[in-house]
Amino acid sequence: MSSSDRPLNRIAPLMAPQAYKTYAVVQPLATHWRRATCAEVDCPHYLNGWRTRIENCTPDLLHAAKTSGRRYREMRVAEGESYLVFEAGQPCFAAGTHRKQVGREPLYIVRDGDWRGNPRRTRARQHLNPATWVEDFSEHQQKLANEIKKG
Structure with missing residues (x-):
């Protein structure tokens, strides 16, 4: 059984998709790699x-x-x-x-929603550096923790 054939084991979310953000560090093939x-x-x-x-x-x-x-x-x-x-x-x-990285900085992306989708259909945001991406992530985690504490 390949990894794509296995069922996903996801924890049931506690809130609606719009309460979440999806953070990704990506290196698209078209812009960050070359043939090698x-x-x-x-x-x-x-x-x-x-x-x-x-x-x-x-x-x-x-x-x-x-x-x-x-x-x-x-x-x-x-x-x-x-x-x-x-x-x-x-x-x-x-x-x-065969591909080799071209040495470009990864893209630091934040999308609204989670694996269930982006109900508000907002555009993804790209941070210019890892520090602001990490700061955004940290602030969002704190908001989630505060909401969970409220119940």
Whole structure:
């Protein structure tokens, strides 16, 4: 069972969604990351090589692997068990998905509401630095604590 298949275990909120805020520190892929090479991200396949079991590949995948331009050798282990063994120092098959941070400061976001939504449909606010984000968070936590004390 993958993490996306598991049911969420959330504590039942004590107040309506508009009484809450959602705080997030985000680094969007489009603005905070760039494509990177296997070498730049210390890709284990690039560093150590890798192998692909031939019997697990569809004919198209096997053809793509053999004609990819990557250096490999075929290794037969036993009847019905053989591998394409790719040597280290060359891009892996997931090279196009490697990303590296560009060094931008994260975005410090505050949204009204919680996981149930934002009933007032207010726009998210972005703090310019972590200190004001933390201060906002602290002040909101104190407001919640005060409301809970009131009952």
